[in-house]
């Protein structure tokens with residue numbers, strides 16, 4: 001049993017739209033109200049900690065339940081709070097508690113104030129129901145879904161909670177539903193052959209190329225919308241502050257930003273679904289460091305326009321859902337520098353060399369397909385090394401017997417890589433998802 005997340009767009013009428021905005025506003029107010037109070041308390045504690053030479057600032061904040069008592073008292077002072085569900089304040093305080101807990105265990109920074117219009121959202125608990133064409137929420141009542149008749153939502157289903165959020169001028173509801181998944185264990189897979197492993201090379205020109213030679217286009221959404229973005233940005237900055245026209249221009253600009261994000265999301269989902277749908281047993285991808293890559297100014301915007309991080313995260317959970325094991329190749333593995341036919345390493349390969357000929361065996365290679373193939377080999381080698389039986393999967397395919405040159409090379413390339421990994425003193429990291 002696993003919980004699967006859903007995020008569906010809502011079709012609100014005018015009064016619901018107002019109420020949603022109010023609820024998000026109340027939620028934000030509760031969060032900022034308590035955060036503001038706690039800052040002075042934290043500063044006082046910090047001063048005490050310094051005075052007594054403590055290496056940790058003591059937490060005397062109490063819990064969200066304590067805070068909620070003050071929040072209830074505030075309701076008589078500020079009657080507009082009652083216009084929205086009681087959950088808005090309650091859940092916001094819970095979020096703040098989590099934010100502080102994360103801060104005190106050094107998992108994240110000091111909680112920040114929420115800003116109006118940025119990530120507006122609120123969470124509701126209690127009698128939350130979802131059906132194929134509507135969602136029923138406390139205080140808001142039945143709200144129609146923009147897209148209806150989801151097969152998974154047949155019949156009315158009680159949820160423990162749901163979050164309503166705004167992106168640009170659209171509202172969404174997100175929730176979790178339990179689902180059974182069948183995930184095979186890597187150890188139970190008896191033999192893995194080349195065809196069971198899919199190497200995926202992520203790139204800028206094309207979003208991804210697989211070891212099977214399949215290519216996925218990069219929509220380069222940001223680059224295509226750059227002119228429009230610049231024009232609308234200018235429009236926003238020229239309007240008078242606080243005016244209605246400024247607000248209109250901001251909405252127009254944020255719609256373009258949303259469009260760019262939507263195009264990116266769409267291509268990422270198409271790519272990852274298609275990779276998982278071919279049902280390989282293992283997928284091998286590179287560990288790209290977009291932060292390092294974007295230091296190259298010529299590449300920066302293109303790298304960020306390719307959303308590598310999102311591909312990785314999406315692939316991670318989709319693999320877990322479909323029982324595919326995901327291997328992240330170590331960042332130093334030069335997947336594009338080896339010849340995938342003979343294993344010769346070409347150290348002088350430039351980023352601009354899209355196609356090249358191996359000086360050792362004379363094979364003409366496409367840079368990206370070659371890299372994807374090498375990732376596939378790496379996966380085979382890594383599984384071989386980590387297989388619990390210790391039996392070499394490479395030899396189990398009969399490479400020694402039939403003398404298949406490529407498999408022979410595989411073992412050679414892999415063992416030469418083993419040397420290299422050792423010399424770099426990196427522990428190999430096999431990520432067995434889930």
Ligand SMILES: [Zn+2]
Pocket residue numbers: 339340341342343344358359360361362363
């Ligand atoms: Zn070669």
